[in-house]
Amino acid sequence: MRTDGVFPVTKWTAVSLSCDPGFRLTGDVTVTCSEDTEYLYSIEPRCVLCPEGKYKSVGMAECEPCQPGKDSTPDRTNCVECSEGYYRTNGMTTCALCDPGKEPSTNKETCVECPEGKYRAADMLQCNPCAQRDKEPTPDKSACAYYCDEPTVPEAMFNPGPGAEWWQGQLSW
Numbered sequence: 001m002r003t004d005g006v007f008p009v010t011k012w013t014a015v016s017l018s019c020d021p022g023f024r025l026t027g028d029v030t031v032t033c034s035e036d037t038e039y040l041y042s043i044e045p046r047c048v049l050c051p052e053g054k055y056k057s058v059g060m061a062e063c064e065p066c067q068p069g070k071d072s073t074p075d076r077t078n079c080v081e082c083s084e085g086y087y088r089t090n091g092m093t094t095c096a097l098c099d100p101g102k103e104p105s106t107n108k109e110t111c112v113e114c115p116e117g118k119y120r121a122a123d124m125l126q127c128n129p130c131a132q133r134d135k136e137p138t139p140d141k142s143a144c145a146y147y148c149d150e151p152t153v154p155e156a157m158f159n160p161g162p163g164a165e166w167w168q169g170q171l172s173w
Helices: none
Strands: 014-018 023-026 030-033 046-049 070-072 079-081 102-104 111-113 135-137 144-147 165-167 170-172
Touching: none
Parallel strands: none
Antiparallel strands: 014 030, 023 046, 070 079, 102 111, 135 144, 144 170, 165 170
């Protein structure tokens, strides 16, 4: 915590307090020095880190929200663009990962559906084409699947492999 006064402070002098960049002042902004050189205040002044999604740089009086598409640095002194795969709109505290089948817009202020022919699973940061030539994205673009007719052999004889299942006429895993 810094004071805007010059020391030594004489008794009954009011001293204004401020905090370093990235921190905001809570409690009394001004304290008074008493006869026995102790500060007098009604609510103890303290510097606390700005909340997530807000920052305070040199010369700013209060913590301000970061612009959409940006998040505060860990020391809360600046804002930086959301990481790959993440977005942030007004009202959000911090950047968030887009839902499967979507990726951030170019300004990272919202999520948009994956482009035609691409998909994004929950563990991916961006939309990608399906890896195998015969696969296509599912309608929600959250996975890849083989599109073909239902098997004509009895289901008990058909074993596509571990984790595979038929869903609306497509084999997926």
